[in-house]
Structures are given as structure tokens and as C-alpha cells.
Amino acid sequence: MSTLxxxxxxxxxxxxQGTKQILRGVNLEINSGETHAIMGPNGSGKSTLAxxxxxxxxxxxxxxxxxxxxxxxxxMSVDERAKAGLFLAMQYPVEIPGVTVTNFxxxxxxxxxxxAPSLRNWIKDVxxxxxxxxxxxxxxxxxxxxxxSGGEKKRHEILQLELLKPKFAVLDETDSGLDVDALxxxxxxxxxxxxxxxxxxxxxxxxxxxxxxxxxxxxxxFVNGKVAEEGGPELADRLESEGYDRYLEIA
Amino acid sequence: MTVPVxxxxxxxxxxxxxxxEAVTGRELDWKFTPVAKLxxxxxxxxxxxxxxxxxxxxxxxxxxxxxVSDPRVGSAGLPEDKAxxxxxxxxxxxxxxxxxxxxxxxxxxxxxxxxxxxxxxxxVIEAAPFSKGTVVLQNNGDARLVENVEIxxxxxxxxxxxxxxxxxxDALHLxxxxxxxxxxxxxxxxxxxxxxxxxxxxPSTVLAEDGSSVNMLGVYFADxxxxxxxxxxxxxxxxxxxxxxxxxxxxQGKGARTVWIGDVLIGNKATGTDSYExxxxxxxxxxxxxxxxxxxxxxxxxxxxxxxxxxxGRFDDEQLFYLQARGISEExxxxxxxxxxxxxxxxxxxxxxxxxxxxxxxxxxxxxxVK
Numbered sequence: 031m032s033t034l035x036x037x038x039x040x041x042x043x044x045x046x047q048g049t050k051q052i053l054r055g056v057n058l059e060i061n062s063g064e065t066h067a068i069m070g071p072n073g074s075g076k077s078t079l080a081x082x083x084x085x086x087x088x089x090x091x092x093x094x095x096x097x098x099x100x101x102x103x104x105x106m107s108v109d110e111r112a113k114a115g116l117f118l119a120m121q122y123p124v125e126i127p128g129v130t131v132t133n134f135x136x137x138x139x140x141x142x143x144x145x146a147p148s149l150r151n152w153i154k155d156v157x158x159x160x161x162x163x164x165x166x167x168x169x170x171x172x173x174x175x176x177x178x179s180g181g182e183k184k185r186h187e188i189l190q191l192e193l194l195k196p197k198f199a200v201l202d203e204t205d206s207g208l209d210v211d212a213l214x215x216x217x218x219x220x221x222x223x224x225x226x227x228x229x230x231x232x233x234x235x236x237x238x239x240x241x242x243x244x245x246x247x248x249x250x251x252f253v254n255g256k257v258a259e260e261g262g263p264e265l266a267d268r269l270e271s272e273g274y275d276r277y278l279e280i281a
Numbered sequence: 282m283t284v285p286v287x288x289x290x291x292x293x294x295x296x297x298x299x300x301x302e303a304v305t306g307r308e309l310d311w312k313f314t315p316v317a318k319l320x321x322x323x324x325x326x327x328x329x330x331x332x333x334x335x336x337x338x339x340x341x342x343x344x345x346x347x348x349v350s351d352p353r354v355g356s357a358g359l360p361e362d363k364a365x366x367x368x369x370x371x372x373x374x375x376x377x378x379x380x381x382x383x384x385x386x387x388x389x390x391x392x393x394x395x396x397x398x399x400x401x402x403x404x405v406i407e408a409a410p411f412s413k414g415t416v417v418l419q420n421n422g423d424a425r426l427v428e429n430v431e432i433x434x435x436x437x438x439x440x441x442x443x444x445x446x447x448x449x450x451d452a453l454h455l456x457x458x459x460x461x462x463x464x465x466x467x468x469x470x471x472x473x474x475x476x477x478x479x480x481x482x483x484p485s486t487v488l489a490e491d492g493s494s495v496n497m498l499g500v501y502f503a504d505x506x507x508x509x510x511x512x513x514x515x516x517x518x519x520x521x522x523x524x525x526x527x528x529x530x531x532x533q534g535k536g537a538r539t540v541w542i543g544d545v546l547i548g549n550k551a552t553g554t555d556s557y558e559x560x561x562x563x564x565x566x567x568x569x570x571x572x573x574x575x576x577x578x579x580x581x582x583x584x585x586x587x588x589x590x591x592x593x594g595r596f597d598d599e600q601l602f603y604l605q606a607r608g609i610s611e612e613x614x615x616x617x618x619x620x621x622x623x624x625x626x627x628x629x630x631x632x633x634x635x636x637x638x639x640x641x642x643x644x645x646x647x648x649x650x651v652k
Contacts, residue, residue: 084606085605086602087598109607109611117606118606120606124600124603126603128618128622128623129617129618129621130621133617138604138608138609141608141613190607
């Protein structure tokens with residue numbers, strides 16, 4: 031079993047108006063097989079947490095720690111974190127000109143596993159995962175995210191999740207911009223990946239909608255850069271009916 | 282005051298350098314070029330004697346030196362700028378590459394001992410009617426070279442010409458290529474520019490007879506303080522002629538500079554023609570500059586197709602983050618992006634061994650640039 035542990039994490043970002051503190055002491059512990067939902071209003075720091083775990087250079091960790099099975103994640107480069115088993119499904123996946131999906135997936139798989147996948151199995155796996163996500167086979171020859179619709183980009187993120195088989199997946203507002211059909215397809219993909227492995231999931235979302243399809247055991251409400259309340263799935267139900275106003279008034 | 286020439290085909294031509302005014306860098310065709318570094322080549326004395334080269338014995342291809350008075354010299358085109366005229370006037374003999382075989386033949390002519398003398402060269406590549414062949418001009422070592430390369434493609438012939446610039450880092454190279462493509466003949470012309478301080482290769486092609494076609498390709502990689510330029514010109518002068526122009530380049534490092542100007546002229550005789558030109562640039566780092574200027578002039582109402590495209594994209598930190606977040610190292614990420622981007626052209630060169638070597642050179646450049 032693996033554990034991703036975040037302890038008293040303080041993170042800031044440089045803006046034109048100077049240094050802005052975003053995370054103000056986040057504590058979180060996720061074990062293999064668990065699904066944690068992080069919910070919160072805009073600007074509460076949810077995405078910052080996601081990017082900090084993945085190692086985006088824009089964010090500065092001022093104090094606190096992130097460890098994976100006791101190993102310091104903050105000391106690792108972005109690619110080392112991915113190799114260690116962390117995966118971030120991005121909210122806004124970028125276009126990579128000149129790199130086809132096929133080439134990209136194979137290169138990523140080779141980098142993560144430290145060796146090239148056996149060709150026959152790999153082609154079969156890719157084909158299967160694409161079919162599961164209702165992605166047309168022509169996708170494979172397109173350049174990464176180039177000209178993809180919002181829904182296609184998210185499916186492509188989940189395709190990577192299924193194929194790269196991380197220990198922990200952080201889903202950064204994967205549900206935003208999806209219609210209900212696409213939301214179901216993407217959610218099924220995440221659930222499939224969980225069934226086939228012992229993956230832990232950190233599901234970051236603004237809305238409760240995706241929680242109808244991906245069931246969290248733990249819900250953390252994020253307000254003003256830290257966890258304001260924690261609970262089980264019932265907390266999500268309460269947010270569904272009441273919204274975030276209660277927390278904002280306190281803050 | 283002189284009125285600037287508007288139509289591409291109306292530019293003055295002459296083999297006499299005195300017919301061109303001194304180059305200041307303000308001229309339309311020099312304004313992107315670092316002319317201060319090149320004045321001695323543009324207007325100075327050049328050694329126009331025979332140059333050293335090595336070439337493999339190839340059946341169906343012969344090499345010989347011919348006098349400048351040979352009627353073939355000047356039959357593909359004439360200089361349109363002072364540097365080209367300077368080389369024309371200075372060359373005392375012309376290297377003739379004669380492709381006669383109707384079976385596919387392939388020859389590589391390597392120049393790696395030109396030295397640092399300011400030098401003029403003149404080459405005529407002639408493909409006989411119905412012949413098929415590939416001629417690679419492989420350029421290495423030092424160079425302070427201005428040259429004219431004429432390419433004559435006879436009726437029904439299929440010729441593939443590739444000029445590869447892998448000079449030493451301080452090399453200066455100005456080249457004008459003039460191609461004339463005959464009836465139902467096809468030319469593939471490629472310019473691969475990797476190393477050298479200033480490389481300016483200006484290829485022009487006249488589709489002179491019915492059914493002639495040309496595929497003009499370019500691949501370039503400019504690193505810090507390197508200038509790579511190409512002014513490409515296709516003149517559709519006959520009915521049913523077809524042209525494709527695809528130039529792709531990557532830039533990496535402070536001061537890396539590339540220029541692509543693509544002129545396509547579809548003359549009033551050239552009915553039913555089909556043309557498309559495109560240039561794409563990929564900027565791998567900050568501090569690079571790519572100029573890309575397509576021009577299309579059409580003098581007939583009857584064309585099958587004509588189009589152009591130009592795009593310059595950036596490989597930025599967000600793309601790097603995305604790839605690294607999937608376990609791919611920074612070095613590998615750049616390689617992946619550049620290889621993917623340039624492959625479209627490299628794969629078309631038609632000489633697999635050369636394509637492989639170019640990929641290796643590109644990888645070496647990428648690695649050198651990242652450090």
C-alpha cells in the first residue's frame with residue numbers, strides 16, 4: 031500500500047502585484063485505493079494544490095512537505111514525480127505541435143516504466159482504452175490536444191491515466207466543460223482504472239455533479255487555502271443543497 | 282529615385298555584378314540578411330577556380346569541368362542579386378553533373394575542404410530526358426562561399442537534388458539555385474541547413490513546359506547566433522504545372538534567426554496549375570526570431586488550386602510541463618517535439634541513409650543547445 035501525505039503545506043505564487051499566498055497550511059493523507067474529493071469555491075486553492083503536487087515551476091512551496099511513502103516529493107523534478115507514480119489530469123491540457131498521440135503515449139509509457147512496452151500488447155491496450163473512452167481511432171494520429179474539443183481533451187487525459195497506471199491520480203476539475211454523456215464516459219474511465227489497480231484518487235471539483243459517478247470515501251472542503259471541513263460522502267450531499275456560502279461567511 | 286519592382290518576374294537579372302548597386306541591407310531581398318558580415322562575399326574578390334570535392338563513382342552520373350562559355354551555363358536562370366552575379370563573374374569553370382541513367386542513380390558530392398578563402402562556385406546539374414537520379418550536395422568544413430547552382434531537368438526526367446549544409450560554425454554560405462523543369466518532368470529540390478554562421482540558399486524554379494512539377498522542401502535548425510535564410514521562388518510558366526513548397530524550421534537559443542520568403546507566380550500562360558506553399562517554424566526557446574513571408578501572384582483566372590500557409594509556433598514551458606508530468610525528461614521532450622515537427626519533411630527527402638543521419642545531427646544540436 032502507498033501513502034501520499036501532505037503536511038502543513040504553504041504555497042505562494044509570484045504575480046504582477048507581488049507574492050500572493052495561496053495555500054495556508056494544507057494537511058491531507060491519501061492511501062492506495064481511496065478516493066478523496068476536494069471541493070471548494072473558485073480561488074480557494076484547489077488547482078494550486080494539484081499543480082504543486084505535480085511540480086509546476088510557477089508555484090513556490092514556502093513550507094510544509096509532500097511525501098510519497100515517506101520519500102520527499104518536493105525534491106523531485108516534474109518527470110521524476112510522474113515516474114514515482116503521481117499523475118495529474120490537467121484542467122487545461124496544452125497542445126503539443128508535431129507530436130502525435132501515438133508517439134506521445136509510447137514515449138510516456140517508456141519513460142514511466144523505464145523500458146519500451148512490448149509492441150503487440152501495447153497496441154492492444156491503447157486500442158482497448160480508446161474504445162472504452164469512445165475515442166475514434168483517428169485520434170491516435172492527431173497531434174496531442176491540437177484541435178481537440180474540450181471533451182476530447184479530457185478523454186485523452188483519462189486515456190493516459192488508464193495506460194500509465196499511476197499510484198495516485200490527481201484529477202483537476204476533469205468534470206468542467208463536459209456534457210453529461212462525456213462526464214459519464216470519463217467517470218467510467220476513472221472507475222475502470224481504479225478497479226484494475228490500487229490507485230488512489232484526489233478528485234478536485236467545484237461541483238458535486240461528478241460525485242454521482244465517482245464515489246469518494248472522503249470529502250474535504252477547501253476554503254481560503256486550507257481544509258475548512260472534512261467528512262464522508264454526506265458532506266458532498268450537504269454542499270449540493272447548501273453550496274459554499276456557509277464557509278465563505280465564516281472566512 | 283527608382284520605382285521598386287512589384288512583380289517577381291520583373292526583377293532585373295544580370296551576370297555582371299556592376300549592374301547591381303552596392304548592397305546596403307535596405308533592399309527588399311537583403312533586408313533580413315546580416316549584410317555587414319557578407320560584404321566581401323557580395324562585392325569582394327572571389328577565388329573562382331576549380332574547388333575540391335569528393336564523389337563516389339556512380340553508373341549513370343558523370344562529373345566534368347566545363348567552360349563558362351558552355352551554352353548550358355545560364356540556361357536555367359540568371360543572377361537576380363549582386364552576390365550571385367559576383368560569383369557568376371568570378372567562376373572560371375563550371376562543374377557539370379550529368380545524370381543520364383534511366384535506372385535510378387544516386388550520387389553524393391561532398392565538399393569538405395573549401396577552406397576559408399572567399400570563393401565562388403558554379404555547378405550545373407543536368408538530367409537528360411527520361412533520366413532518373415538523385416544528386417546530394419553534402420557541405421562540410423569551412424566555407425566563405427558564394428555559388429550558383431543550375432538545375433536542368435529534361436523532358437519526362439525525374440530528378441531529386443538535395444543540398445545539405447553542415448558547415449563549421451563560422452561558415453558563410455550564399456547560394457542561388459536556378460531550376461528549369463521541362464515537359465512532364467518532375468524535380469524534387471531540398472535544402473537542409475543545420476550548421477554554419479550565415480546560410481542563405483535561395484532556390485528558384487521555373488516550371489517551363491506543360492505538365493512540369495516541382496516539390497520544394499526545406500528543413501532547418503538554427504541555434505544561438507545562427508542566421509538561416511531561404512528565399513524560395515516558383516514561377517509557373519506553363520499549363521498544367523504543379524508545385525508544392527514545404528519548409529519547416531526549428532530555432533533554439535539566443536539570437537537564432539531564420540528567414541523564409543516564398544514567392545509563387547502563376548503566369549498568364551499557366552492555366553490549370555496547382556500550387557501550394559507553406560512554411561512552419563517552431564521556436565524552442567526565448568530570444569529567437571523567425572520571419573515568414575509568403576507571396577502569391579496570379580495572372581490567370583484558370584487555376585486548379587493555389588494556396589499558402591505560414592505559421593510560427595512556440596514550444597513553451599507549459600508544453601514542457603505537460604510532457605514532463607508524463608514522465609518524459611526535458612531533453613527527451615524537446616527531441617520528441619522537434620523530431621515530430623521536422624519529420625514531415627525529413628521523411629520526404631528520398632534518401633533513407635541521409636534522413637537517418639540528419640535526424641542524428643538534429644538530436645546532437647538539441648542536446649548541445651540544452652546544455
